Amino acid sequence: MYPVIExxxxxxxxxxxxxxxxxxxxIEHSTYxxxxxxxxxxxxxxxxxxxxxAAMGIALGIxxxxxxxxxxxxxxxxxxxxxxxxxxxxxxxxxxxxKLFAMFKDxxxxxxxxxxxxxxxxxxxxxEINKKIGQNGQVLFKSGQTVLTHCNAGALATxxxxxxxxxxxxxxxxGKKIEVVADETRPYLxxxxxxxxxxxxxxxxxxxxxxxxxxHLMSKGIIDAVIVGADRIAGNGDVANKIGTYSVAIxxxxxxxxxxxxxxxxTIDFSIETGKEIPxxxxxxxxxxxxxxxxxxxxxxxxxxxAFDVTPHHLVxxxxxxxxxxxxxYKDEIEKLxxxxx
Ligand code: MRU
Numbered sequence: 128m129y130p131v132i133e134x135x136x137x138x139x140x141x142x143x144x145x146x147x148x149x150x151x152x153x154i155e156h157s158t159y160x161x162x163x164x165x166x167x168x169x170x171x172x173x174x175x176x177x178x179x180x181a182a183m184g185i186a187l188g189i190x191x192x193x194x195x196x197x198x199x200x201x202x203x204x205x206x207x208x209x210x211x212x213x214x215x216x217x218x219x220x221x222x223x224x225x226k227l228f229a230m231f232k233d234x235x236x237x238x239x240x241x242x243x244x245x246x247x248x249x250x251x252x253x254x255e256i257n258k259k260i261g262q263n264g265q266v267l268f269k270s271g272q273t274v275l276t277h278c279n280a281g282a283l284a285t286x287x288x289x290x291x292x293x294x295x296x297x298x299x300x301x302g303k304k305i306e307v308v309a310d311e312t313r314p315y316l317x318x319x320x321x322x323x324x325x326x327x328x329x330x331x332x333x334x335x336x337x338x339x340x341x342x343h344l345m346s347k348g349i350i351d352a353v354i355v356g357a358d359r360i361a362g363n364g365d366v367a368n369k370i371g372t373y374s375v376a377i378x379x380x381x382x383x384x385x386x387x388x389x390x391x392x393x394t395i396d397f398s399i400e401t402g403k404e405i406p407x408x409x410x411x412x413x414x415x416x417x418x419x420x421x422x423x424x425x426x427x428x429x430x431x432x433x434a435f436d437v438t439p440h441h442l443v444x445x446x447x448x449x450x451x452x453x454x455x456x457y458k459d460e461i462e463k464l465x466x467x468x469x
Pocket of ligand 1: 172277279
């Protein structure tokens with residue numbers, strides 16, 4: 128398995144996801160500022176992976192800070208928190224590190240050790256959680272099915288194994304024959320560049336389509352189910368995920384195809400009631416006016432470039448978590464989960 132993110136000799140290593148699948152290169156980070164820049168620039172991306180990177184970035188920052196940990200911690204947290212606004216796992220990881228900071232801040236050498244340990248725990252736990260999501264979710268799939276996915280919710284978007292692709296991996300491991308159809312996922316091409324790369328390495332059959340082909344394939348009866356990851360899930364089950372997910376959910380609904388979401392409980396934002404409260408990241412205009420560093424529109428062209436959209440809960444057939452599969456009536460289900468995690 129390729130390491131998505133790794134703590135090594137007090138440095139943070141990440142595979143550079145911007146250049147996959149053309150080249151497999153790793154970037155070494157010695158400071159929290161470098162980690163923050165890599166989150167912002169999408170060297171690492173995907174909600175759970177961003178959470179792990181945030182925790183490691185904070186640990187790295189504290190490890191390299193002097194004895195005035197209070198001042199350093201605030202600056203580190205502010206920098207890490209301002210990288211990407213939508214994936215709630217980042218803020219969840221920051222909160223976890225904040226709790227630890229409050230417990231050990233009066234003993235800086237111990238604090239440094241505890242922060243590194245906590246970041247490594249978050250990393251390790253994420254893989255275990257994904258395997259549970261996979262095992263829980265695979266029961267929804269039958270051998271012989273063709274499953275459409277959007278963006279990359281695989282090993283590369285997590286500490287390993289993946290959420291949506293983790294469910295596919297678990298189904299295959301349980302002896303089911305599954306074929307995947309991957310949306311290329313303009314503008315950043317996570318589907319074409321990352322999902323296809325990952326599945327091919329695991330010998331899971333995959334066919335790539337451009338985003339505008341999904342409806343046609345559904346109308347021809349080629350797609351049996353859709354499964355995607357999530358960046359933030361609201362209290363009522365509304366799901367923020369990669370831009371284009373909402374369109375796929377509407378298409379699936381029209382064609383009576385189940386639309387599943389796979390995500391860890393840390394992706395549920397218990398503090399918000401609906402998807403309207405989810406901040407949607409706007410990214411640079413060049414992602415739309417250019418393709419693979421080649422201009423495809425005049426430079427003065429104005430664009431919209433929201434990186435995520437919100438799929439309303441009524442279009443979601445089930446939300447697969449490590450605890451259980453949630454079915455419609457999400458408000459009550461999520462309320463019950465909340466009590467478990469308080
Ligand atoms: O902009 P990205 O690549 O970070 O967006 C990633 C997604 O939208 C994923 O589908 C989501 O984070 C779930 S990853 C398990």
